[in-house]
Amino acid sequence: MLLEARGLQVTYGPTEAVKNMSLHIAEGEIVTVLGANGAGKTSLLKALQGVVKPSRGEVFFKGQSVNRQSAAWRVRQGLVLVPEGRQIFVSLTVHDNLLMGAYTRTDNPEREIAAIFDRFPNLAKRRDMLASVLSGGEQQMLAIGRALLSKPALMMLDEPSLGLSPLLVQTLFKLITDLNRDGLSILLIEQNTHMALATAHRAYVLELGRLVLEGSTSELASDPRMAAAYLGT
Ligand SMILES: Nc1ncnc2c1ncn2[C@@H]1O[C@H](COP(=O)(O)OP(=O)(O)OP(=O)(O)O)[C@@H](O)[C@H]1O
Ligand SMILES: [Mg+2]
Structure with missing residues (x-):
């Protein structure tokens, strides 16, 4: 189990x-x-x-x-929780939010972030924007993308x-x-x-x-x- x-x-x-x-x-x-x-x-x-x-x-x-x-x-x-209400870092860019998810679990974060951007093209387009400008749906995808980076x-x-x-x-x-x-x-x-x-x-x-x-x-x-x-x- x-x-x-x-x-x-x-x-x-x-x-x-x-x-x-x-x-x-x-x-x-x-x-x-x-x-x-x-x-x-x-x-x-x-x-x-x-x-x-x-x-x-x-x-x-x-x-x-x-x-x-x-x-x-x-x-x-x-064992990774994507909490209610997303709880992304609104004062960080999309990319840097993903980096926060990657830091404990990977030695090549940029390669793995690139793989997340492949899965979420809408996030890739907004890579350097602040997370605060994302729509609710995009914020949810970002929260999931960040969770995925902790493997x-x-x-x-x-x-x-x-x-x-x-x-x-x-x-x-x-x-x-x-x-x-x-x-x-x-x-x-x-x-x-x-x-x-x-x-x-x-x-x-x-x-x-x-x-x-x-x-x-x-x-x-x-x-x-x-x-x-x-x-x-
Ligand atoms: N930190 C807390 N302090 C005191 N009571 C709490 C706390 N967190 C939750 N509760 C209470 O515990 C019960 C269960 O809350 P919980 O948030 O786990 O339910 P939920 O099923 O997730 O609800 P929702 O669908 O609204 O998110 C509720 O009565 C809530 O008021
Ligand atoms: Mg709840």
């Missing part, structure tokens, strides 16, 4: 954001975690990355317990489609599929249930911090409980 979490609990003061959550991601999978606002999706990702310390439970990456390892250590091992084995994406136009949402989900075909395992947090179920292999559904459904996306897409709560049918 590439990543496994057992009995994770995340609490903020009196709030139990994640309750007894277990999940696993095998190498080569796209797994999605679905749930409404406040369901605990971001808290779960933060606990997996190690930016939030779970009050209970254990995280294993590549078969090894990582509970006592820092977020930076996990990134160096290939992830598992990329975790927190609501990457949020705020994108329908056309860009299509582009984004095609990118996720392409990256997965190239060997990247992906954990995808989404509120776009339709697209996530069409793209991922398996899904977990959270409600108020608790796991309520899990299964293959083909099963869940036709599950009446899914249909009522998340597919608007």
